[in-house]
Amino acid sequence: MTNLIITIALCVLVAIAYAAAALIQARHAHLTIRELVHIPVLWLALALNGIGAALHVTSLGFGPLSLIQPLGVLTLVIAVPFAASAAKRKVSRLELSGMTYTVIGLTGLALLITTPGTTRTLASGELVALVLATIVFVGAFGFLGRRPGASSLYEAAAGGVAYSVCSALCQTVVVSVRETGAGVLLRPIMIFGVVAIVVFAIAATVLTQRSYRHGLAAPLAMTNLVNPASATAIGVLLLGEHLGTTPFQMVIAAGCAVVAGWGVAQLARARDADARHEVPAADRETVRAAR
Template sequence: MNATLIAVALSLVSAAAYAAAAVAQSRLAGRTEPSTGTLRLLGRGAWWSAVGLNAGGALLHVAALKYGPLTLVQPLGALTLVAAVPLGARAAGRRVSRTEWRGTVLTLLGLGALLLTSGGTAPHETLSLVEALGVGAATMAVVAGLSRPGTRPGLRHAAASGITSGVASALTQTLTVAVTDHTTGPLFSWRLLTVALLVSAFAMGGLLLSQTAYRGGLGAPLAVVTLANPVAAAAIGLALLGERLQGGAAGLVPALLGTAAAVRGVILLSRAQARPMAVTGEEAETAAGETVAGGAPVSGAPSRVVIGSPRQQDRQALTTEPRAVEPRAREPLTVRPSAS
């Protein structure tokens, strides 16, 4: 089978695993207080489920990096967004809004344009020890800047998560090529040990940063992660690993157009997530006419929520609603003089 097809197939399954992990992390973030520390997360089964899904996606991603270059494999991670946005909406019990669909489509179209400009040959170059250390230091500096206190912490943490994950992928490709292609140097060396430590640090850092980012919602942070990841990896691939865009300098035009479309998609998703509690008039009317846990819809019902079986609802109505009083009962008492 063609190496490019293998890389694409592995990337598709990896994206599905990452999407399920993102939804699990988002739900966990919604049930967790902002002050909850990392050690508290380690004691929750939902956290380890997300870690397992991320680990499965990462292993498939590593395998894909063996058969395809960074400029091919990384943009395919955009399929994570395709699966995660509707999955997250379904988990929240709502429909995907038009703004979210538009943002998702624009992001995918933009990353698709980047995908068309990527090369399709299997990777052969690896990072030297100096290059790996330089990439690691630059990444830590960028992440430190994005993690500082300020406005929009969710999107900034998402950007930091995407950058660290993209750098981890670039470093992982050095490991996979070095392990499977013995012409790049000795299998056990200080270079590969350093790269392995950097991969572990950035992979775990990206996971924790995304967990923090998802506290503000799923769509916008995931879109930022999806966009920052291939950009960071492609920058390393083009600058240090000898990868090239299709069409040479002319390939920059669709790449820039794709980047603009993807950024527009991220902005739309950001706006959609900025109003997560907004309720339209139609939704309010629908909610007012519905009951919870088995009650039948009541047209024009007030905002009172009825819970339980019909008999329990009748009992609740007796205890919560005032009884009707006959008009005569409200009239003041009169005293009639007795006939003498």
């Protein structure tokens, strides 16, 4: 019982850290990278993300992944009210509906699609192939997201994939060091992997930062959907893991994915609705002058 309480408490702290970091990033999502590095509070957001990651790793020592992974959706549950409160408004009905659908879908996926944890690492060829494939995917979706009028969900998806690949590469590096010793870090493939981790971590941060420029909820939901999905795909395709589900459960999981996708769509609609109701400052001044 004590471990269960500690696990839940840590997961709540993780969600709060990630949600607070996302809210800070969302407030400055309109700025360029050069402008962002000069804003002290953004470094606080990066620190909160680091603290969240550390607490997540710690929680794995007290509870099963089958419990911890579903609790990850608390980030969305906390972030949406945080964003509404910061804007001094109530959570809209559309936001509440989208958040509910997304949480139900993600929780269902996390409970149904589970892979037994293994300590297998990526082989050299697999590591290189994964990095190259990620560069292509992240680059393509990042480019699509930068087009005028494009949906910010492209960048949110790219950021989610970059985060999950960082996790896979980190696992390979950590396990290799634990089994072989720190000297393994001097091998060219390990150096390549560490550099890739740094690059993808930066890319994921920048992409998610940009994805918040039109609102927080929908991009955050997309990242929370893509991250575990791509991590599961990496585990099955490259790390020899197996989906711990029956064909019937896979069908249910597909339904959960549809529900989660519908939730993301609802959150995107809520974001667009808010944007339509916002009156630019220049227009407000014009109205005041006319009066």
